[in-house]
Amino acid sequence: MTAIPTIAKAARLIAAKKLSPLELTKLCLARTKALDNQLHSFVVVTEERALADAAAAEARVMAGTTLGPLDGIPIGQKDICDTKGIATTCQSKILAGNIPDRDAACVERLADAGTVLMGKMTTHEFADGGPSFDLPWPPARNPWNIDHFTAGSSSGTGAAVAAGLILGGIGTDTGGSIRGPAALCGIAGIKPTYGLVSRAGVAPAAFSLDHIGPMAWTAEDCALMLNALAGPDARDPASAMRAGADYTAGIGGGIKGMKIGVIHHFHETDNKVSTGTQAGIDAALATFRGLGAEIQPVSLSPLYDWHACGTLISLTERAAAYDEWARTRLGDFGSRVRERLMLGAFVSGVDYVQAVRRRRELRAELQAAMTGLDVVLTATQPEEAPRIVGMEPWDIGRKPGFTMPFNVTGYPAMSICAGFGAGGLPVAIQLVGKPFQEAKLLRIADAFENATSVRARRPALADAMVPA
């Protein structure tokens, strides 16, 4: 094994007994030891647990009782997901000693699929704000250039997947926290339909906007992980109580005749993206045309409208979730979360309800706009990863982001790498599907990845550490 495998490739090799889960895990642990002092992508490395999980997977493989394609695959869990007997800190001083007595649903499901738990991944405090330098742990660094930001809040998962420390991991997404780090770290990440993956045991950021989903090197790998994660859960009151599907069903299937709507005004005027990002979008559209897809423009309400609606809901629900600590331990939060909690005081009950009424209108608008389309496309991030030092506090004043609209609507959305811009940093596109049509979304993303060379390139830092 001289290269970092995808989950799909590792699964095939493991099934053929050409790759040992134990050796794969040891490789990932060695890479973590060598690189994570620069990346800070882990809060905790669970080496003992990882080796035990890998040994168990290897025994199943040898006995012919494998649990499926995730059996023996090293993964990470974002540190807002409860892990029984393992510290779950939410990257916060407030929960520094917190040891849960039960696994979150996403932890249970990946464990049941035979994955190897490598550790808990760095996040922004309570999945909010960031990057922060006043927390008990440092922020994750971007493996494409460690002086640059990963985006967040699933920052550790994004960095570790890109650097090949883990093959996949869990992210959570309240306004873009899976898709943002996926974009800036040059990997794939999908925010599934609201309610498809259980939120049980995951610290809330904003209840009605929170989604759990996989992050991995490719769309196919995300599909493999989603197969294990999706499905009903009585522990989650927002569970769609809907059976999952085979999300790999469309992988390799092509996209001839599919219809892709492009929300040009989001990324060309409402929040104009960088030259590199626009070039990535243009090249992606050319690729999709070349694959036989039909491209047509789509117009929605201005990006700010979606941002305003989502931000008001987010500020309020977060303030409610953390009300007790905000009143009694405000000084124990890092500055960025403290800012958000303070801003919650500005949203009245009427403001919140008006935002939730607006949400209904915006969802109906997207539903109508997607009639006859398979997916819509826009940017994920406005530009390549910025430098991590010197980012301004009080980010509420920033231009509206491209990801919040699909937390507001609950529609599935994913980010995939679309090339490289300034300084060799990744650029990305965002694809948005209709509810519960993740298989189609992943099929389109997979077709793009296979038609381009974007998945052939890893960060130089990661390549340099591949053992010969």
Add this chain to the structure above:
Amino acid sequence: MMPNDIDDAALDLLLARAGLSLTGEQKAELKKYYSVVAAMAENVRKPRGRMAELAHSYGFTAEDL
């Protein structure tokens, strides 16, 4: 004072209602961003009439699919 500005007394009232104890410096910083939140609150106010429902806890319908 701009329409979307907030005076010290109103700020103190909102913070007391929220149960937040801030330093003078924190209050001064926070006050700068009142207009950003107020603009968002204005944006979601639309002439939708009294019957318009909330989106809370929605389910997906056949039309979504």
